Amino acid sequence: MNAPHEVSLVADDARRSALLAGLAKILPDAALLWKPEDTVPYECDGLAAYRQVPMAVALPDNEDQVCAILRLCHSLQVPVVPRGAGTSLSGGAMPIATGLVLSLAKFKRIVSVDVRSRTAVVQPGVRNLAISEAAAQYNLYYAPDPSSQIACTIGGNVSENSGGVHCLKYGLTVHNVLRVRAVTMEGDVVEFGSEAPDAPGLDLLAAVIGSEGMLAVVTEVSVKLIPKPQLAQVIMASFDDVAKGGNAVADVIGAGIIPAGLEMMDKPATAAVEEFVRAGYDLDAAAILLCESDGTPEEVAEEVERMSEVLRASGASRIQVSQSEPERLRFWSGRKNAFPAAGRISPDYYCMDGTIPRKHIGTLLKRIEEMERKYGLRCMNVFHAGDGNMHPLILFDGADQDEWHRAELFGSDILESCVELGGTVTGEHGVGVEKLNSMCVQFSAQERDLFFGVKAAFDPARLLNPDKAIPTLARCAEYGRMHVKRGLLPHPDLPRF
C-alpha cells in the first residue's frame, strides 16, 4: 500500500496550489508560511540530523482554524505533521516534503488554574515551565520536568509522554494529565479522559499521550497540579568507580526509598558541565549521584539521613547535601545543561536513550568503558538512574566518515547490551523516525498490527504524522534480513551529518 504522500510530483504541484489557496482562506497572511526562507527553520526538530523542508507551515491560533486546516488537508490528501516547540530528540516533528507542518506555537493561553481541584487547563503551546510559574502563586506546580522545560510545550509533552528528573516519584506526563481535547485528521473535535476519577467508555487518554502526533492534534490539556513541597534538598554523592555508583542506585530504591530525583553523571559529563555552568560538582569523582528528597522538613531530614547511610554503605567516597535553595538549583543546573555541554566539547554527539533494569546499571557502565576503547571514541554518561533510563552521549566528529561509522557501531553495541540486559532500546525520547527499526525488535507483528489498527481508527487515510513511531511490516522484514546479515543491530537511518 502506498502512503498518500508518495504520489507523483505533478500531482503535488496541483495539490500545493490548492493547499495554499485553501489555507489562505482560513488563516491571515502572517500565519501561513510557504516561502523557502520561512519554511526552512521548520526543517527539523531537536534531532537535527534528519532534515526536510515542508511544503508549507500553518500557525493557527484557535481550534476552529485547526479543524478547518485538517479538513482541508484531509480533502486534498495532504499529510500533516503537528509541531510544538520542536525540541523532540527523535525526529517526531520532522516535516514531510509534500506535507504541511501544523504549528501549535500560538496556542499559548493558560485557560484556568483551579486551586480547589488542583488542576489547570492550558493550551498546547504553553511552555512546560510556564504552567508551574502560573501555579506558583497558589503554591502548586506541574510535576513532569523534562530538561528542555524552559522551551518545550505541554502539547509536545503530551505527544511524547515526557518525563524528567522528578518522574521517578511523581510520574510521567501520562500520570499528570487528566484530559486532552484534540482534533482528528477529519476535523472532528474529540475529548479523552476527564477531570472526574473515571470516565465511561474506552480509556484512550493514555493511547493519545505518547502517540507522537499520529492520532489527533491536541488543542487543550487539563493537568494535575501538586502542592510544592515545603522543602527539597539534594545529596551529591561521589564515587571512585562508575559501577559502584550504578549499584548504589539499586541499593537506594531497594531500601524502600523513592527519591524525588535520582540522577547519575560520570566524570566526562561533570567535567564538560562544570566548565559550562559551574554547578559545584566533585571533579575528582568517577561518577556522581544526585539524590533529591522533598516533603516536610522532618520528612526530608529523615530521608536525607537514610539515603546518606545507604550511599555510604554502597561505597560513596564523599557526600554533600545542598544547604540552600540556590545551592540545590545549582546542583540541578549542571544536570539539566549536560546535553548543551556535550555540544560545547565535541563537534557532534549521538544521544542514546536505552533503559535497563536498575540492578544492571553498573554492568552497562563497565561495558561502555570497554566500548570506548574498542571504538576509539569518548562517551559521556548522564541519566535518569532511578528509572534505569540511560543517556550515553557518544562524542564524535561527523565530518570524519570513519568516526561517524565508529559512532554508529558504538551506538548499536550499547543498544544490544540494553536489550541483552533485559531493557528496551528507547525510554523517554520517543521513537519518531530515529528508532523505527528498534520497534521491530521490541514488538511482535501482532502488537504492531494493533498499533496500526488503532492508528486507522483515528486516521484511516494515514495523513497525520505518517511513517513515524510504528514500523511497517516491510520495514521490519528488511531490518530482520540486515540484522541476520550483519550480526548486530544496524542503524540504516542513523543521522548523517
Next chain:
Amino acid sequence: MNAPHEVSLVADDARRSALLAGLAKILPDAALLWKPEDTVPYECDGLAAYRQVPMAVALPDNEDQVCAILRLCHSLQVPVVPRGAGTSLSGGAMPIATGLVLSLAKFKRIVSVDVRSRTAVVQPGVRNLAISEAAAQYNLYYAPDPSSQIACTIGGNVSENSGGVHCLKYGLTVHNVLRVRAVTMEGDVVEFGSEAPDAPGLDLLAAVIGSEGMLAVVTEVSVKLIPKPQLAQVIMASFDDVAKGGNAVADVIGAGIIPAGLEMMDKPATAAVEEFVRAGYDLDAAAILLCESDGTPEEVAEEVERMSEVLRASGASRIQVSQSEPERLRFWSGRKNAFPAAGRISPDYYCMDGTIPRKHIGTLLKRIEEMERKYGLRCMNVFHAGDGNMHPLILFDGADQDEWHRAELFGSDILESCVELGGTVTGEHGVGVEKLNSMCVQFSAQERDLFFGVKAAFDPARLLNPDKAIPTLARCAEYGRMHVKRGLLPHPDLPRF
C-alpha cells in the same frame, strides 16, 4: 450490519455441535460445561435482572487453552464472553445465547511477588484480596479495594477499572496495574505496558483496562504493591442534615487534604447496615462521613486533627475517631456491607452509579429527598463522597408493577440531575448492558466511532463480548427519539424482575 451472533437458529445448531466437538479436543471433560444444569449458574453476573443462558461454558487453566479456544470460536464465528468472578454490577459478563462463556476462574496462581521492585505478577482469577494477603508478609499491599474484594478477581478489576474506598488517594485499577498480558479474539498473545517506566509504542494498557472484556482476554497482570501504612485511623463524623454532610466533603478536599478514604452514608443506609453488621454507627445522625487518614503516626495525628477541625467548621455534630485497628475495620465493615444490607430490608433495590462534582453533593442529596416524596419510594445513599461518585439505592418491590415503574422514573430523574450538575451517568460500575443508552448522551458520534474503531483493531469480527459498553449509531438514534418524546432520560433496558 448484522452482528455475527444474530444468525438463524439452524446455523446455530450446526455451530453448537462444531463448537462442542472442538472444545472437547482442547479441554478435559470437567472443564467444559454444556448441559443446562451446568450452564444456568452462569446466566447472569451481579446485575441479576439481565439473564441469558449461554451455549456452553469453558474453564481453561492455561494460556495455550485460551488461545486454542479463541481460535476455535473465531473460526466458527462464535461470540465469546469472558468472565471473572461474575460480580459486575452492569451486566458486563452477561452471556449470549449463541455464545461461549470463557471463565478465567482456574487462573488462580500468584506467579511472583517482587519485594525489591514492589510488584506482583498474578493470574486473572486471583481474588483482589488474595494479592494483598500474599504481599502482607513483606508489609506490602495492593491498593484498589472494591467492596466485593473478597470475591472479585483481578481480571475482572482490570476489565472494569475497579475502584474502591481508597482510590481517592491511591487511584483506580488503571493507576495500579503496570502490565497486562492478554489473548486477542484471533488467538494471538499480546502484552501492554511494562514494568519499566515508559514503554515505546502506543500506550494501549489504559485502553485495555476498563474495556469490559471487549478487546482481549486477560491472562496475566503485573500490579504495583505499596507499603502498608504504619497506621490508619478513621473519623466518623455525624451531621444533622445530609446537605451539610455533602458540603463537608468538598470542604475537606478544598482544605488541601486527600484522605485515604472519604465515604458518606445517610440515615436509611446506616440504619439498614447497623442491624446487619453492628458497625457502631451514630443512628441519630441524618448522615455520617467516614474519613480515613493513613501514614506515619505523626502524619495521621496531624491529619486527623486538621480533618476534625474542617468537619467541625462544616457543621459536624459529633466526631469519633477509631482507637484501634479492630474498631477501624468495624467502621469500614458497615460501608462495605451496605449493598447486602439493602437487600435485607427491601425485596429489590436499584443501584445508581452517577458522578457529580463534589461541590454539588449537598444539592443532589436534597433533590433525592424531594424525589422520594414525589415517587413514594425510599432511597438509601451510600457513596464514594471524595470522588463525587454517588450510589443511591432505590428500594422497591419488583413484583409490584407500579412500584417498578416509579423506581424506573426515580432512577432516570437522579441521572438527569447528575448530568445537569455537570457529572456523568456512570462512575465505576461499568457500562455493560445496563448503561448503553447513557453512553449516547455522554459521547459524541465521532467519539463513539473512535471506540468502535479501536474495538475493530482488536476484534474486527466483533466476536469478543459484543454489544456491550458502546452503543451503536442505530441505538443512539432510537434513544434520541425516545428522549425527545418522553422529555426525560428513559431506560428501555432497565431490569425487569
